[in-house]
Amino acid sequence: MSTTTRPYAPEPAGPVEVREGHYGTKVAAVEPGGAEVVPDDERHGSPVQLFWTWTSPNLEFATVFVGVLGLLAFGLSFWQAVAAILLGSALGGITHGVLSARGPSFGVPQMVLSRLPFGFRGNVLPAGLNALTAGIGWFAVNSVSGALALGSLTDLPNSLCLCIIVAAQLAVAFLGHNMVHAFERYAFPLLAVVFAVTTVVILAKSHPGAHGGGGGIGGFLVLLGATFGYAAGWNPYASDYTRYLPRSADRVKVGLYAGLGVFVSCSVLEIAGAASMTIGAYGSGSPTSEFTSHLPTLLAKLTLLCIAIGAVSANAINIYSGSMSFLALGVRLPLALRRAIVAVGFGAIGFVLALTSLDDAGAKYENFLLIIAYWIGPWLGVFFADQWLRRGGRLEGLLFDRTHNPLAGWLAMAVGMAVSIPLFSNQTKYVGVVPDHAPKVGDLTFEVGFVVSLAVYVAVHTWETRRSRTTSASAA
Numbered sequence: 382m383s384t385t386t387r388p389y390a391p392e393p394a395g396p397v398e399v400r401e402g403h404y405g406t407k408v409a410a411v412e413p414g415g416a417e418v419v420p421d422d423e424r425h426g427s428p429v430q431l432f433w434t435w436t437s438p439n440l441e442f443a444t445v446f447v448g449v450l451g452l453l454a455f456g457l458s459f460w461q462a463v464a465a466i467l468l469g470s471a472l473g474g475i476t477h478g479v480l481s482a483r484g485p486s487f488g489v490p491q492m493v494l495s496r497l498p499f500g501f502r503g504n505v506l507p508a509g510l511n512a513l514t515a516g517i518g519w520f521a522v523n524s525v526s527g528a529l530a531l532g533s534l535t536d537l538p539n540s541l542c543l544c545i546i547v548a549a550q551l552a553v554a555f556l557g558h559n560m561v562h563a564f565e566r567y568a569f570p571l572l573a574v575v576f577a578v579t580t581v582v583i584l585a586k587s588h589p590g591a592h593g594g595g596g597g598i599g600g601f602l603v604l605l606g607a608t609f610g611y612a613a614g615w616n617p618y619a620s621d622y623t624r625y626l627p628r629s630a631d632r633v634k635v636g637l638y639a640g641l642g643v644f645v646s647c648s649v650l651e652i653a654g655a656a657s658m659t660i661g662a663y664g665s666g667s668p669t670s671e672f673t674s675h676l677p678t679l680l681a682k683l684t685l686l687c688i689a690i691g692a693v694s695a696n697a698i699n700i701y702s703g704s705m706s707f708l709a710l711g712v713r714l715p716l717a718l719r720r721a722i723v724a725v726g727f728g729a730i731g732f733v734l735a736l737t738s739l740d741d742a743g744a745k746y747e748n749f750l751l752i753i754a755y756w757i758g759p760w761l762g763v764f765f766a767d768q769w770l771r772r773g774g775r776l777e778g779l780l781f782d783r784t785h786n787p788l789a790g791w792l793a794m795a796v797g798m799a800v801s802i803p804l805f806s807n808q809t810k811y812v813g814v815v816p817d818h819a820p821k822v823g824d825l826t827f828e829v830g831f832v833v834s835l836a837v838y839v840a841v842h843t844w845e846t847r848r849s850r851t852t853s854a855s856a857a
Contacts, residue, residue: 396781404559412557415719416708418780419488424627426562428634431481433569434562434622435615435642438698440572441691442526442669444647447611448654449668451604456596459589462655465604470647473612476761478640480616482632483768484623490702491620492709493780495760498767498838501711501783503791507760508709511617512727514753516703519614520696520731524550527692528735530669534685542689543735549693551728554700555721558625561697568694575680575687580653582676587656599816602823603807609827610754612647616761618702696731703727711783752808758827759797762834763790770842789841797834801826 399420402413406425451462480491487494492508499507528543535542553564596603623635660675669688673681704723708714714723767790779785807816807824816822 396778398781404557406559408559408563409556410559411555411718411721412559413718415714415723416490416493416705419624421488421628424485424488424625426626428626428630428638430562430566431622431635431638432642434565435477435639436646437565437568437572437691438615438695439643439646439691440576440650440687441523441695442530442672442688443523443695444611444650445654445657445672446526446668447607447647448651448656449658449672450607451596451600451651451655452658455600455603457600457604457655459587459591459655459659461596461601462604463652465601466608466651466655467648469605469608469610470612470644470651473609473614473616473647474640474644476613476765477616477619477643478636480619480764481623481639482636484620485626485628485630485632485635487620487776487780488624488628489620489780490624490705490709491617492706494620495617495709495764496780496785497771497776498763498787498842499790499794500786502786503788505710506791506794507617507756508706510756510760512703512706512710514614514756515618515699515706516724516727517731517734518753519699520550520703520727521734523692523695523699524731524735526669527689527696530685530688530692533670533673534682534689540736543732546689546692546696547728547732547735550696550700551725553693553697554704554724554728557701557721558622561701562622564697565694568690572687572691572694575683576650576653579676579680579684580649580656582680583653583656583660586660586675588659589656591659597821599807599821599823602825606754606824606827608647608651610752610757611651612643613757613761613827614753615643615698616757617706618698621702621705622698700724700728700731752806754827755802755806755830756794756798758830759794759801759834762797762831763793763838766793766835766838767842770839787842787845789838789845792841793834793838796837797830800833801830805829 398417400414400417400423404410404412404423448462448466451457451465452459455462457465483494484491492504492511495507496504524543524546527546528539531537531542531546532539553560619639623630623639626635654672657672657675669685673684676684701724704720704727707723707727708720802813804813804815805822805825806813807820807822807826813826816824
């Protein structure tokens with residue numbers, strides 16, 4: 382990694398690691414370096430590109446299946462599911478936009494920005510979780526849906542389809558930032574048109590007035606948590622894709638395009654998934670073939686093709702950001718292509734996990750999609766509290782300062798998870814104390830985790846700040 386004086390920020394206030402090599406606007410080239418600051422002379426792009434960058438990866442089957450769960454697993458009516466989908470997706474889109482807007486100012490990945498509240502060592506908690514969920518968990522989930530879609534389309538063995546999907550995903554992620562943006566851009570028109578037509582057909586065949594299965598407020602809250610968790614699952618990646626934008630980029634436009642990309646794509650496809658359940662319950666086939674069985678033959682085949690392409694769109698981002706999160710742990714790899722090499726490593730592990738999930742995709746989808754928000758809620762609580770408390774302060778030097786190790790961040794997140802998960806989790810594998818005694822409460826894990834972590838962080842950060850000032854005054 383480089384510590385040269387290439388321009389990146391005026392008067393840096395502390396240690397800074399600058400990404401070495403020259404990359405610029407090249408697409409068919411491997412992005413050099415790792416999770417360091419992107420220098421100003423390498424900045425390029427415009428905010429509008431974020432709309433398709435964040436729309437394309439959600440135009441795939443995992444998004445559809447979140448809506449399916451509202452009726453299949455939680456017993457909601459169609460309109461109850463729509464309300465939860467719109468609210469959860471809006472909340473996840475808003476948080477994504479706010480986080481994305483900081484990328485041009487700092488020029489670093491999201492999990493490097495996370496060092497501000499968590500410190501260099503404490504950041505191992507959120508960055509480590511994100512590396513696992515993004516680079517391995519999400520990779521496996523989306524690879525399976527893409528492989529099943531390709532298998533249904535071509536009649537090739539699912540294992541061979543998985544190899545094809547994984548190879549395509551790794552190729553995009555290996556090359557890096559510019560190739561990821563380019564792939565999402567060129568995939569967008571096809572994915573948007575086909576899924577728009579598919580949604581219209583599904584809605585036309587649906588029966589929105591059909592009664593639900595009595596999910597009530599509990600089912601509503603569980604789906605709300607699932608839809609927020611799905612949209613907010615992109616939050617820990619936010620500035621990964623805005624850090625190359627010029628420092629002068631309009632922050633409002635950056636946040637707006639990124640947030641809209643997440644909200645529009647998630648809400649439309651999740652609503653389509655919910656609507657498909659009012660046509661007919663899912664049978665014993667693969668989830669992807671069950672969904673497309675409601676469509677005319679040609680449209681069904683196009684939709685299966687787009688589900689496969691959408692899986693590549695999603696996982697190119699998952700692998701790329703998973704490798705960024707791993708490097709944000711502070712692991713020193715003296716390799717010019719360290720990010721690319723780490724991406725291949727994550728892809729290999731995710732491939733093995735996906736291979737073991739081909740035969741039970743539906744159950745594994747449900748279990749994974751419903752718990753993703755459990756750590757993101759507490760992380761967001763800490764991050765937003767810190768952003769408010771540090772507003773107006775000079776922050777760049779803290780990002781690469783290995784002596785910056787406050788207690789507040791990791792402690793607040795750990796407390797938030799320790800309180801929210803055992804008490805409020807409501808999943809097939811584990812039911813927390815509160816929903817076990819009051820099932821109508823549903824699942825409040827992400828809400829409680831967010832609030833508890835935010836409150837603990839404010840209290841501990843305030844105490845640490847006062848203690849530091851007292852120590853400094855005494856020393857003077």
